[in-house]
Amino acid sequence: MKQYRSIFLSAGVPDPTAKHFMGEGDTAAISALVSALLFVALGRRPIVWGGHPAITPMMWAYAEALNVDYGKWVTLYQSEFFRDDFPEENARFGNVIVTEAVQGNRELSLEIMRHRMLSESSFDAAIFAGGMRGIFDEYHLVAKLASRAAILPIVSTGGAAAALGAEIKADSELNDELDYVALLFNRLSIDPSEPRGGPGF
Template sequence: MTRHGAVFLSASVPQPGRRGFDSFDSLLVSSAVHAFVEVVLGRRLLVWGGQPAITPIIWEAARRLEVPYERCVLLYQSAFFRGHYPEANLRFNNWVEVPAVDGDLRASLVRMRARMLSDRPYEAAVFIGGMEGVIDEFDALRESAPGVRLIPLPTPGGVSRELFERAENLPREMRTRTDFTYWLYRLLDIDPSEPRLLVDAGTGDDDSRSE
């Protein structure tokens, strides 16, 4: 059996006054995330930073597809936010807490992303909507893992629209397309008939959630 790498999801709903807010479409962000989960869940290990607006979509999709959420999804959290984690993010033992840099939000997020993006091999990363942090994750992956396929979806807006113009080897017709499921199957090279096998998220026992 071919052993696949993980697929990283970088997605968020832009907040007022933040980069990406003026261009994003909330319905298209939601539609794109649903399409991503439909394509990936149970077929590749799905890794992301536990963004609270995205977690419920993934949880509900896992329930609908009857895929064990805790076996095919891995979240990362920065301990900077300890005590404020969304309850949904902590429902299962499928999350990793990365130590914070004392009192420094920016440095804590840099540390978390470095850990998240280096813990395992990735075969692709998908970017949907987003603010400044999505750009940071795009740049970090492009620098640290140049062989990873970077797939920003432009039509939901947010910073992923900007990143699409920086990405290489993506079809230009995607600029106006909203048939996300089709494009994700094609660009992630996943066969729609591929079974949703159980994936070991590799978190181990309770002690593996933090360091």
């Protein structure tokens, strides 16, 4: 039975008040992209990501609706530094990896989490949607630790993903395609008829 490499998701809703803000995000487009990824890949490819309070509940709801074992197919990394802000859905999952915090140092705590997140799995693709400066931090780590992964900045989601798309000169499909389901089936090489819940890892 075939074992699949993972998909890395780097996504977030930009906060204009944050110092690492890099541009307005399209909240509806970010939600649509995450929904499309889950529709296309959940239960078909392992998904690895770093969590976001606005997106974690959506992932949980999708897994419930599709009757997919979230704990088998999604690995969620969180830094101990942000424990007080963990979404309540985290407690429902058996798939949360909490990484070491450096007291009083947000950036170093995130660096530890991201390095583990991107070195403990192998990846076929990395998808970037919305987000802030962390999108670039994670992109540079993907380039270093998972150089075989296809880089997919979804420019129409705005935020740092749009800036990343401009920096790496993303192709026109990543700039213009708004049918995220069709885009991801194509770029992730997933057959729409593939059943969910196969061998996974």
